[in-house]
Amino acid sequence: MTADREQGRTLEHTVPDSVQPIRIDSYLADLDEVGLSRTRIQKLLTDGLIRLDGREVPPRTKLTGGEQIAIHIPPTEQTDLAPENIPIEILFEDDYLAVVNKPPGLVTHPAPGNYSGTLVNALIHHFQSLPSGSGADRPGIVHRLDKHTSGLLVVAKREEAYAALQEAIQTRTLKRTYLAVVFGHMRDRAGLIDLPIGRSSRNRKKMAVMEQTGRAAQTEYRVLERYRSFDLLELSLLTGRTHQIRVHCAHLGHPVLGDPEYGGRSRQLRGIFAPERPLAQRLLENLDRQALHAAALAFTHPFTGEPVEVSAPPPTDMQMVLDLLDREGR
Numbered sequence: 001m002t003a004d005r006e007q008g009r010t011l012e013h014t015v016p017d018s019v020q021p022i023r024i025d026s027y028l029a030d031l032d033e034v035g036l037s038r039t040r041i042q043k044l045l046t047d048g049l050i051r052l053d054g055r056e057v058p059p060r061t062k063l064t065g066g067e068q069i070a071i072h073i074p075p076t077e078q079t080d081l082a083p084e085n086i087p088i089e090i091l092f093e094d095d096y097l098a099v100v101n102k103p104p105g106l107v108t109h110p111a112p113g114n115y116s117g118t119l120v121n122a123l124i125h126h127f128q129s130l131p132s133g134s135g136a137d138r139p140g141i142v143h144r145l146d147k148h149t150s151g152l153l154v155v156a157k158r159e160e161a162y163a164a165l166q167e168a169i170q171t172r173t174l175k176r177t178y179l180a181v182v183f184g185h186m187r188d189r190a191g192l193i194d195l196p197i198g199r200s201s202r203n204r205k206k207m208a209v210m211e212q213t214g215r216a217a218q219t220e221y222r223v224l225e226r227y228r229s230f231d232l233l234e235l236s237l238l239t240g241r242t243h244q245i246r247v248h249c250a251h252l253g254h255p256v257l258g259d260p261e262y263g264g265r266s267r268q269l270r271g272i273f274a275p276e277r278p279l280a281q282r283l284l285e286n287l288d289r290q291a292l293h294a295a296a297l298a299f300t301h302p303f304t305g306e307p308v309e310v311s312a313p314p315p316t317d318m319q320m321v322l323d324l325l326d327r328e329g330r
Contacts, residue, residue, distance in 0.1 A: 009132075009163065010072045017065040020213045024052065024069070025059040030199065030215060032240040033170050034071060035138065044071065073132070081137065083125030084116060090126075091310050096161040096303050097154060098127070101312045104150040104289050109138045123155060131159040143169060143176075143240060150315050151178070151294025164302030169240060174299040178235045178245055179224075179314060181291035181321060182254040183264070183280075185231055190222035193248045197241040206261055207243045209251040217241040219248050227329035229279070230257065232322065234295075245292060257283060257321065259290035279328060286320045293318055 011034060015027070025045060029038035036044075042059045044050045049072040052061060086106075092099040100119070102108070107118040123140055124130060130140035140155045142165045154174070156162035168174035196214030200206040208214075218238035225232040231254070235245055243262070249255055250262035257280075258264050265284060296311040314322065 009159070010070060013069045013071070015063050015065055015067045015069065016216070019063055019065045019215075021062045021064050022213065023059065024050070024057065024061045024063055026199070027063055028069070028071070030242065032143070032242070033166060035141075035144075036073075044073070049074070081110065081124060081139075082116065082121060083128075084121035085125055086117065086119075086122035088119070088122045088126060089312075091152070091312060092308060094301075094304075096158055096301075097156055097165065099152055099154050099297055099308070099310045102145055102150060102153055102294075104148050104315060104317065107147045108144045108153070109141050111137075119153070127155075127157060131156055131162045142166060145294055146243065146246075146290075146292075148289035149292045149294065150318070152176075152297045152310060152312055153294070154297060154299075161302065165299075168299050168302065172238055174297070176237045176240075176294060177296040177298075178237070179293045179295045179318075180233045180235060180245060180249065181257040181283075181318075181325070182231050182233055182249050183257060184229065184254045185226060186221065186223055186233070186252070186254060191220075192238075193217075193219040193221065193252065195248060195251060197244060197247055207241065207247045209247060215239075215241060217244050217248065219245055225325075227325050230325060230329060232325070246290060257291040258287040259292075264290055279324075282328075283321050283324060286324065287317050289317070291318050291321055 013031065013033070025038055025041050028034050028036065028041045041050070045057065045059045048056045051070045053068050089101040090098055091101055102119055109120045110118050120139060120141065127140070132139060140157065142154050142156050142162060145151060145153055154165055156165055165174065195209045195217060196211060197207050197217040198210035198214035200208040216239060220236040220238060221233050223231050224234050237244060246256050246259055246262045255263035293314045298309045301308050313319070
């Protein structure tokens with residue numbers, strides 16, 4: 001990847017040989033290292049800014065594996081994003097980057113229906129100037145957290161920092177560690193969940209394990225605490241697919257507690273965990289979101305070479321759940 005404040009940036013990507021036939025716009029929309037919406041990708045394709053094996057192609061072009069894609073993202077345009085004085089907790093900061101602790105309920109970046117009150121609005125108020133990142137509406141954003149997932153995000157303050165941090169994510173040298181409370185007990189105390197994830201064919205707003213058409217997704221986990229009917233997991237992302245932890249856990253039959261989209265609020269009501277239903281209901285009374293927290297980030301600073309390790313305890317709502325499990329869930 002190359003990045004330039006005046007000329008934009010270009011991202012080069014090789015399509016894995018194992019990919020199943022898929023439209024180029026759909027494929028790129030699910031590629032976390034690109035971080036662009038399908039609509040924007042289609043516009044770049046139409047404008048000739050995305051080339052497949054050196055040639056311009058329409059959005060409907062299908063990939064079959066092995067192709068070389070070059071994506072030119074133009075420099076940041078003037079946007080209507082307004083700085084907003086929203087309090088943010090900064091746990092690390094220097095001239096190149098910052099690590100912030102996102103509270104639950106705060107949207108990471110603007111999107112249809114959420115053009116204000118986001119973390120980005122807070123960031124541009126606090127830092128004044130941020131690189132274009134993956135688009136004019138996402139300045140400084142290197143990776144994302146779901147609205148109702150709390151915890152640590154790294155923010156780029158310069159274009160060269162954005163490029164370096166993106167590379168660290170792609171090469172897995174930026175380690176992201178999460179805590180999650182899940183229903184039931186994992187079969188093994190530690191392991192690797194290696195199941196491809198793609199857009200659900202039943203509900204395009206959700207993701208799912210898609211054995212034939214999904215993209216590689218790997219999550220390492222270990223059980224930190226085992227309660228009567230719940231596990232507290234520590235999870236590390238080796239890839240960064242949308243909703244990866246939530247989808248992987250739900251697919252294995254252990255949805256994240258409180259997750260409204262992947263069974264974490266409904267399964268116990270259908271009797272799957274009937275013996276522990278009263279406790280589950282009490283837990284959910286304290287939690288109106290998924291019990292998922294980005295607890296730690298660790299990476300080598302791309303410019304100083306120093307190790308950066310930042311951690312953050314779970315916020316109050318998730319800590320109340322953990323305290324209740326410690327008292328009554330064993």
